[in-house]
Each structure stands twice: as structure tokens, then as C-alpha cells.
Amino acid sequence: SYRDYHVKDIVRDVKQWMCFVPYVPLLPELRSEYYNNKVNLPIYELPDGSIIAHSDNLCSIPEKLFISNNTISKSSNKRVRVNPILGQPSHNQPFEINPEIDNLQDLVYHSVGKCDVDIRKELLSNIIVVGGGATIDGMTQRLIYELNEIVTSNYKARAVSQLNIEKINSSWIGGSILSICGTFQQLWLSKSEYEEHGPSIVESKFIC
Numbered sequence: 001s002y003r004d005y006h007v008k009d010i011v012r013d014v015k016q017w018m019c020f021v022p023y024v025p026l027l028p029e030l031r032s033e034y035y036n037n038k039v040n041l042p043i044y045e046l047p048d049g050s051i052i053a054h055s056d057n058l059c060s061i062p063e064k065l066f067i068s069n070n071t072i073s074k075s076s077n078k079r080v081r082v083n084p085i086l087g088q089p090s091h092n093q094p095f096e097i098n099p100e101i102d103n104l105q106d107l108v109y110h111s112v113g114k115c116d117v118d119i120r121k122e123l124l125s126n127i128i129v130v131g132g133g134a135t136i137d138g139m140t141q142r143l144i145y146e147l148n149e150i151v152t153s154n155y156k157a158r159a160v161s162q163l164n165i166e167k168i169n170s171s172w173i174g175g176s177i178l179s180i181c182g183t184f185q186q187l188w189l190s191k192s193e194y195e196e197h198g199p200s201i202v203e204s205k206f207i208c
Contacts, residue, residue, distance in 0.1 A: 010046065012132060016164070018044050019058045021066070021138035024145055031056060062136050066146055068103040105146035124157045134167040 026034055035054060044052040102110075112123050124147070129140045140159045147157035166173065178184050193201060 016135045019136045021062050021142045023141040065104045127159045130167050130170040135164050
């Protein structure tokens with residue numbers, strides 16, 4: 001409904017302008033000082049006149065992305081090995097990470113680790129954080145800090161600077177650029193092809 005649309009729009013706006021993540025992890029005894037003295041952002045006024053002030057809740061919720069629920073010790077770095085399935089492409093192979101328990105830096109780190117060793121350093125040096133959550137203040141900086149804590153000394157994680165509008169719409173921007181490339185137009189599946197051959201053409205053209 002029209003009301004639900006505006007409610008979601010306000011929630012997105014609050015997330016973008018009020019939520020934040022400290023650039024580095026804070027000790028519990030330093031958190032209150034951080035909010036009172038370091039975070040100098042204006043309050044947020046809702047359409048009904050209610051006021052939202054900065055608090056620990058606006059920080060602790062997005063910060064959970066960087067806290068692992070995995071009981072495996074990071075020092076041992078032991079993970080359950082998953083045997084590859086013969087005959088299946090890489091994108092169909094089982095993951096050694098679990099998005100339900102692993103934190104954001106682990107997901108990025110192990111995704112890079114699945115790539116060829118020759119390009120890992122370049123990938124870590126050109127990290128792009130996109131999506132609505134990327135507009136949260138401190139999200140990119142905290143991710144880079146956490147990554148540099150777990151990568152080896154000969155690697156250095158860096159983020160590519162982007163405007164907020166680029167972070168939100170990067171998927172659409174990238175898709176529009178890709179769609180006008182002549183070589184890509186030879187790879188896509190047209191509606192007429194799908195209607196002629198059915199769902200089986202998706203597997204035969206893109207998976208096998």
C-alpha cells in the first residue's frame with residue numbers, strides 16, 4: 001500500500017543517515033564515550049514529529065555483520081573441508097562457508113580465497129561495497145579494517161571509493177553497461193528462445 005511504501009522509505013532513510021559502524025571494534029567501557037563525544041550527528045525527526053537520537057542500538061545492529069557466530073577458533077582456522085563434486089562447474093560446488101554463522105569479512109576473505117592465487121592480491125586491493133547497507137556510515141571502513149586483521153602481511157585490503165548513489169545502483173549500472181556490449185548480446189537468452197525450448201535451455205546454455 002501507499003502507507004507501507006512510505007514506511008519502508010523512512011526505514012531506509014533512517015538506516016542511511018542514522019545507523020553507523022565504528023571504524024574499529026570498541027571495548028564495552030568505551031562505547032558510551034564514543035557515542036557522547038565522537039558521534040556528532042544531528043537527530044532525526046520523523047514525519048509525526050518524533051525524534052530519533054543516536055544510540056547504541058543504531059550501532060550494534062549493523063555491527064553484528066562483523067561478529068561471527070562460528071564456534072571454530074580463528075587461531076586454528078580449521079574449517080570442515082567439502083569435497084568437490086566432479087563434473088560440476090565452480091559456481092555449483094558446495095561452499096566451505098556458512099552465511100548464517102560467518103561474518104562479513106570471512107565471507108569476503110574465503111570468496112577471494114576461491115579465486116586464482118595470481119589475482120587474489122588485486123581483488124583485495126579493489127573491494128567494492130555496494131547495496132543499501134553500504135550507505136551505512138563506517139561500513140566500508142570497518143570491513144577493510146577487519147579484512148586487514150585476517151589477511152597475511154603480504155596482502156593489503158583496500159576499498160574503491162564510490163558515491164552513495166553508485167553504491168545503491170551499482171548492480172543496475174553494471175548491468176546496463178554489460179548489456180550494450182556486442183559480445184555479451186551473443187551470450188544472453190532471448191524470450192523467444194525460452195518460449196521455444198522451455199526451462200531446459202537455461203541449463204544447457206549456461207550450466208553445462
